[in-house]
Amino acid sequence: MGAKALGKVHVVTGPGKGKTTAAFGFALRAAGHGFRVCVVQFMKSGSTTGEVLGAKRIREIKVFQYGTGRFVDSKSITEDDRRCASEALAKVKEILDEGECEVLIMDEANIAASYGLLDPSEVLEMLKSRTPGIEVVLTGRNAPREFMRYADYVSYVDDRKHPHEKGERARQGVEW
Numbered sequence: 001m002g003a004k005a006l007g008k009v010h011v012v013t014g015p016g017k018g019k020t021t022a023a024f025g026f027a028l029r030a031a032g033h034g035f036r037v038c039v040v041q042f043m044k045s046g047s048t049t050g051e052v053l054g055a056k057r058i059r060e061i062k063v064f065q066y067g068t069g070r071f072v073d074s075k076s077i078t079e080d081d082r083r084c085a086s087e088a089l090a091k092v093k094e095i096l097d098e099g100e101c102e103v104l105i106m107d108e109a110n111i112a113a114s115y116g117l118l119d120p121s122e123v124l125e126m127l128k129s130r131t132p133g134i135e136v137v138l139t140g141r142n143a144p145r146e147f148m149r150y151a152d153y154v155s156y157v158d159d160r161k162h163p164h165e166k167g168e169r170a171r172q173g174v175e176w
């Protein structure tokens with residue numbers, strides 16, 4: 001495969017809906033060209049989202065989830081939250097060191113870093129020392145400035161209008 005053509009870092013951030021969806025779209029595109037894709041989800045668990053359910057149908061995409069199963073409250077981080085983030089980061093390191101995939105998506109890594117669950121300098125060091133040719137995507141709100149400075153691509157997702165503003169609930173297959 002053409003892994004030598006890969007190797008950039010992407011950051012997808014902002015307050016709007018669609019960061020994870022954009023990353024899974026990237027995964028689908030890469031898988032369509034035969035690239036192996038690993039998705040490490042920080043602060044997420046369970047296979048009820050459409051992205052995870054769809055990815056299970058594509059052999060080139062592997063999803064690894066590290067979450068407690070509950071919403072992470074930035075004002076009361078638990079030891080379980082820290083443990084899950086540490087386990088996720090260990091998986092990222094393993095993938096980067098072993099070259100298990102040509103594309104690595106670190107879903108919600110940005111928000112995990114902003115909550116203090118990840119040390120941005122440790123993440124950057126891992127990215128800088130990774131096996132050559134691995135394309136990396138970091139998603140989530142509040143991307144650290146260091147991530148955005150280092151990245152080759154930065155995309156900012158912002159809501160201009162959303163049904164939740166009218167009190168409408170999230171819909172299966174659309175929001176999750």
